[in-house]
Each structure stands twice: as structure tokens, then as C-alpha cells.
Amino acid sequence: MTLVQLFDVATLFVLPFWALMILLPNWGVTRRVMESYVPFVALAALYLYLFVSSITPETQALFTPRLANITQLFADERAVAAGWTHFVVVDLFVGRWIYWEGQRMGIWTAHSLVLCLFAGPFGLLSHTLTRWISQRFFSRSDSEAAAVANQVTSSSGTLSA
Secondary structure, eight states: OOOOHHHHHHHHHTHHHHHHHHHHHOOOOHHHHOOOOOHHHHHHHHHHHHHHHHHOOHGGGGGSHHHHHHHHHSHHHHHHHHHHHHHHHHHHHHHHHHHHHHHHTTTHHHHHHHHHHHHHHHHHHHHHHHHHHHHHHHHHOHHHHHHHHHHHHHHHHHOOO
């Protein structure tokens, strides 16, 4: 596959997972799919390949964390493809955590997941604020929270994120 095709694969590969979490969060299939680490392993393998293939004698010296070096490194398409894949896998992982936190706590996450899809840190911030507001103003009794947790556990087989 060409570099452009690998880039496209990484970009398109995550979309079904985002769609499930955003559009069908309580569907049993969504819960089963989001329990799996397989998507992350596949993307991590692609990232490893792209990262290793972006290292050349010319770029090796650029891996020091200085803005000028990183700017020069990202002038290379291989490094950009590796960086993009890194963003995609980490954003999906954070989105998955937001999804499971919402399931566990019984709070709405669609807005935070959409933000996370397009700008990961904004989605994380949104979820943090939503969680705080939900706990502060709409807190459930201990029995209600336990019922939500039991429902998620019984329908998906796990509660771990």
C-alpha cells in the first residue's frame, strides 16, 4: 500500500467505532465492540510501521523535542502520516474512555465524543465538565448509580474501560 492509502486507512478505520459510540451508545453490539482492544492494536501496529519507516539518517537528529526540529520533521510526509495515526489512535482511546465513563455513570456523552473525534482534548475537557455538572446538579442516589452500573455490566459483560 502507498503512504496515502495507509493514511486513508487509518482515517477511515476509526469512523465506525465513533459512529457506534455517538449514535448507538446503548446498543449491545456497541458495548461488545468497545470492550475490545483489537482496534487499538491494529492502529498501534500501523503507527509503529509508519514511525519506523519515517526514521532516516536525515530525520533521526530531528527527534529532539524542540519546536524547530519537530517542524522540520513534519515536513516529511511519512512523519505526518505517523503523527496523524498517533492522533487517531489516541483520540479513539480517549473517546472510548469517555464512552465507558458515560455508560458507568449514566451521563450523556455524545457531545463530548463528537468534540473528541475532531479535537481530542476538547472532548476530554467537555466530558470532564459534563461529569462535574452531572455530579453537582443531577447526582443520583447510590442505589440509582448501582442500578445503572448493574445494567451496563449485565448487558455488556464488563464495566472496565
